[in-house]
Amino acid sequence: MATISGNLQAARARVRRAARAAGRDAAQVIVLAASKAHPPERLREACAAWQRVFGENYVQEAMEKMDALADLQSLALEWHMIGPLQGNKARLAAERFGWVQTVDRERIARRLSDARPPELPPLNVLIQVNVSGEASKSGAAPRDVPALARATAALPRLKLRGLMAIPEPGGDVAQQRARFRAVRELYDVLCAEGLALDTLSMGMSDDLEAAVAEGSTMVRIGTAIFGPREQRAASPAHAAIA
Ligand SMILES: *Cc1c(COP(=O)(O)O)cnc(C)c1O
Secondary structure (H helix, E strand, C coil), X not given: CCCHHHHHHHHHHHHXXXXXXXXXXXXXXXXXXXXXXXXXXXXXXXXXXXXXXXXXXCHHHHHHHHHHCHHHHHHCCEEEECCCXXXXXXXXXXXXXXXXXXXXCHHHHHHHHHHCCCCCCCEEEEEEECCCHHHCCCCECHHHHHHHHHXXXXXXXXXXXXXXXXXXXXXXXXXXXXXXXHHHHHHHHHHHCCCCCCEEECCCCCCHHHHHHCCCCEEEECHHHHCCCCCHHHCHHHHHHC
């Protein structure tokens, strides 16, 4: 039977192979465990297998898991918000997460900065880019990203680290690589403009090889680590919140 530990080792091996094939150092690619819809005990298993970076899509669900895993504080787990962020959840996100990967408009960036507690370090943020046009509602249009990046970088309680993207799934590796390349090129433009960025969050269970080939520094892996997710409506974590 597949275990989370075994799955994690396999996922890390895929990243290593992809990095080597691209002539990159695998240490440049962080594996984020995308743990939405999985209960805290599954995250605990991942922690036992040295996983420290987790991504969650819903603020409320994430906070319940953070509380359930509070005894692991000494492990310094890193929590990333990777789901679309509603304005009314910005305050909680700024208080509880280390990173928000889904900044896609200036208003949300300002809210996050205003709400980041002074005793915490600045909130790490990524700008989510919508490289699939109409196919996705989340993310800033590529043409809007440079101005949004400058505005975000100027906010006092945020630290802009780079870009995140969820290109439309499917296609062959060449198509996947073309979508990721578009994100990387935008990232390169921002760096050339003088922004000090170090994070390009792209690649999931089904396309991480293409993402690593195009320069990803953070792959967000859910299914390949935790197995299939139950439907959100049927998830016990959510039944408890509703
Ligand atoms: C769920 C999710 C992932 C992981 O997807 P898998 O295909 O299960 O690996 C990555 N990124 C985001 C933003 C997600 O919501």
